[in-house]
Amino acid sequence: xxxxxxxxxxxxxxxxxxxxxxxxxxxxxxxxxxxxxxxxxxxxxxxxxxxxxxxxxxxxxxxxxxxxxxxxxxxxxxxxxxxxxxxxxxxxxxxxxxxxxxxxxxxxxxxxxxxxxxxxxxxxxxxxxxxxxxxxxxxxxxxxxxxxxxxxxxxxxxxxxxxxxxxxxxxxxxxxxxxxxxxxxxxxxxxxxxxxxxxxxxxxxxxxxxxxxxxxxxxxxxxxxxxxxxxxxxxxxxxxxxxxxxxxxxxxxxxxxxxxxxxxxxxxxxxxxxxxxxxxxxxxxxx
Amino acid sequence: xxxxxxxxxxxxxxxxxxxxxxxxxxxxxxxxxxxxxxxxxxxxxxxxxxxxxxxxxxxxxxxxxxxxxxxxxxxxxxxxxxxxxxxxxxxxxxxxxxxxxxxxxxxxxxxxxxxxxxxxxxxxxxxxxxxxxxxxxxxxxxxxxxxxxxxxxxxxxxxxxxxxxxxxxxxxxxxxxxxxxxxxxxxxxxxxxxxxxxxxxxxxxxxxxxxxxxxxxxxxxxxxxxxxxxxxxxxxxxxxxxxxxxxxxxxxxxxxxxxxxxxxxxxxxxxxxxxxxxxxxxxxxxxx
Numbered sequence: 001x002x003x004x005x006x007x008x009x010x011x012x013x014x015x016x017x018x019x020x021x022x023x024x025x026x027x028x029x030x031x032x033x034x035x036x037x038x039x040x041x042x043x044x045x046x047x048x049x050x051x052x053x054x055x056x057x058x059x060x061x062x063x064x065x066x067x068x069x070x071x072x073x074x075x076x077x078x079x080x081x082x083x084x085x086x087x088x089x090x091x092x093x094x095x096x097x098x099x100x101x102x103x104x105x106x107x108x109x110x111x112x113x114x115x116x117x118x119x120x121x122x123x124x125x126x127x128x129x130x131x132x133x134x135x136x137x138x139x140x141x142x143x144x145x146x147x148x149x150x151x152x153x154x155x156x157x158x159x160x161x162x163x164x165x166x167x168x169x170x171x172x173x174x175x176x177x178x179x180x181x182x183x184x185x186x187x188x189x190x191x192x193x194x195x196x197x198x199x200x201x202x203x204x205x206x207x208x209x210x211x212x213x214x215x216x217x218x219x220x221x222x223x224x225x226x227x228x229x230x231x232x233x234x235x236x237x238x239x240x241x242x243x244x245x246x247x248x249x250x251x252x253x254x255x256x257x258x259x260x261x262x263x264x265x266x267x268x269x270x271x272x273x274x275x276x277x278x279x280x281x282x283x284x285x286x287x
Numbered sequence: 288x289x290x291x292x293x294x295x296x297x298x299x300x301x302x303x304x305x306x307x308x309x310x311x312x313x314x315x316x317x318x319x320x321x322x323x324x325x326x327x328x329x330x331x332x333x334x335x336x337x338x339x340x341x342x343x344x345x346x347x348x349x350x351x352x353x354x355x356x357x358x359x360x361x362x363x364x365x366x367x368x369x370x371x372x373x374x375x376x377x378x379x380x381x382x383x384x385x386x387x388x389x390x391x392x393x394x395x396x397x398x399x400x401x402x403x404x405x406x407x408x409x410x411x412x413x414x415x416x417x418x419x420x421x422x423x424x425x426x427x428x429x430x431x432x433x434x435x436x437x438x439x440x441x442x443x444x445x446x447x448x449x450x451x452x453x454x455x456x457x458x459x460x461x462x463x464x465x466x467x468x469x470x471x472x473x474x475x476x477x478x479x480x481x482x483x484x485x486x487x488x489x490x491x492x493x494x495x496x497x498x499x500x501x502x503x504x505x506x507x508x509x510x511x512x513x514x515x516x517x518x519x520x521x522x523x524x525x526x527x528x529x530x531x532x533x534x535x536x537x538x539x540x541x542x543x544x545x546x547x548x549x550x551x552x553x554x555x556x557x558x559x560x561x562x563x564x565x566x567x568x569x570x571x572x573x574x575x
Binding site: 022026027029030033034036037038039040041043044047055056059097100101102104105107108109111112113114115117120122124125126127128129130131132133134135136137138139141142157158160161164165168218221222223224225229238239242253256257260263264266267268270271272275276 | 291310405418
């Protein structure tokens with residue numbers, strides 16, 4: 001026993017050492033990547049707490065004259081903070097619309113075969129591929145002609161172009177993971193379809209709905225081109241206000257940085273809530 | 288899963304069909320309509336047939352934009368895919384570190400696209416930006432606003448910064464789906480780190496990688512807001528990609544006909560490439 005165990009021990013520990021050093025190298029690499037990733041964001045946050053004179057007078061890694069003036073300006077000036085309100089309104093509307101229409105459709109795709117289902121699915125996906133620039137002008141004319149120009153609902157509907165197909169795709173993945181037997185048992189128990197869907201099925205795919213909502217939020221929040229084209233005053237999103245105000249008032253770098261930092265916060269909040277489910281959403285390969 | 292044949296399922300799909308048709312088919316038909324007409328004002332318009340398409344096909348500016356677009360898309364794919372895999376392999380799988388790494392890596396994805404442009408606009412400037420100042424400090428006369436090569440490299444760098452996290456998250460979740468037994472078997476066989484990657488992890492990642500490539504190709508082909516804010520397409524036309532030239536033509540010069548013809552060609556290119564990807568994915572899933 002001892003004779004065979006002895007020569008093996010060094011081999012084992014060498015392998016363990018090798019694994020440990022690979023592990024440590026991995027950690028160092030990851031930290032290195034994360035530092036590079038966060039550097040531009042750190043610079044933005046750093047800048048948002050500086051006065052313009054300080055920004056232009058040279059580089060400093062921490063604000064010398066720490067100021068909240070830039071943030072104060074955004075929170076007191078309605079033309080600024082209404083931009084955030086507008087963005088949040090149309091993003092929420094889009095999220096609700098996308099989920100409401102996508103839920104039944106995803107159920108149909110995951111449970112039934114019907115005429116043209118595959119073509120329908122590819123056609124839906126092809127809209128995720130359409131460059132928004134292609135639809136710019138027609139959208140503008142369409143929404144102007146039905147009197148929806150410069151309303152929140154116009155942007156919410158326009159963003160449905162890419163968010164509804166995405167929502168159907170993600171939800172279909174989650175729903176296919178729910179065994180059919182559950183549906184059949186519910187029908188035997190006398191549930192009608194709507195009651196079954198709301199009371200039993202939706203609670204089963206809660207995390208899927210959370211992930212879908214997250215992606216709808218994300219893609220609607222970051223989009224600029226359509227949101228900017230379909231609005232002028234009343235529903236103008238914050239990202240569009242940023243581009244315009246910058247060119248109007250010269251370069252107010254501190255204010256610009258503060259506005260940028262504030263656009264990152266909602267995303268952080270949302271990703272924090274779905275952090276445990278988001279990997280699963282990606283795992284279905286459905287983004 | 289066995290699916291039941293039931294054409295009534297169409298009723299469930301109908302709302303989606305209606306809402307997507309409203310925002311896709313009507314505008315698309317408008318574009319088709321414009322692409323065959325010469326429009327002076329809403330009342331005065333002439334049918335011109337395929338003239339605009341001929342013009343678009345021979346327009347050297349657009350050829351330039353298309354070429355730049357392909358070079359750009361392939362460059363960022365060549366960088367982002369391997370880098371994303373590497374990051375995913377390094378991310379911790381358990382505990383608080385995993386959640387933290389996940390959130391940190393996801394940050395760039397949640398920033399509005401034009402703010403990404405703004406961040407890099409500030410970050411890359413020689414006078415007030417850390418990156419620009421660092422490059423100048425290294426003795427490189429770096430200026431993305433006047434040097435076309437620097438502008439192009441900055442746009443590539445920005446895109447890598449912005450989108451590598453998506454590839455990383457996709458691969459991360461793909462890796463999480465590999466059962467622990469596979470690794471145990473590899474340990475018993477004393478497989479090297481490389482062998483584990485080559486024969487266990489990479490094959491399992493194929494599916495998510497195809498989707499990653501598809502998404503990155505599609506989205507980089509539509510890139511607009513980031514270079515628009517960073518360089519405005521310049522200097523010259525060095526960072527003018529397809530969406531940028533389309534928007535300039537449609538909104539800037541208001542050339543509706545040519546812009547519409549251009550839109551259709553643009554859309555068809557993306558559709559063709561994506562159809563190839565989609566069929567490949569579907570066939571691969573069928574094989575399993």
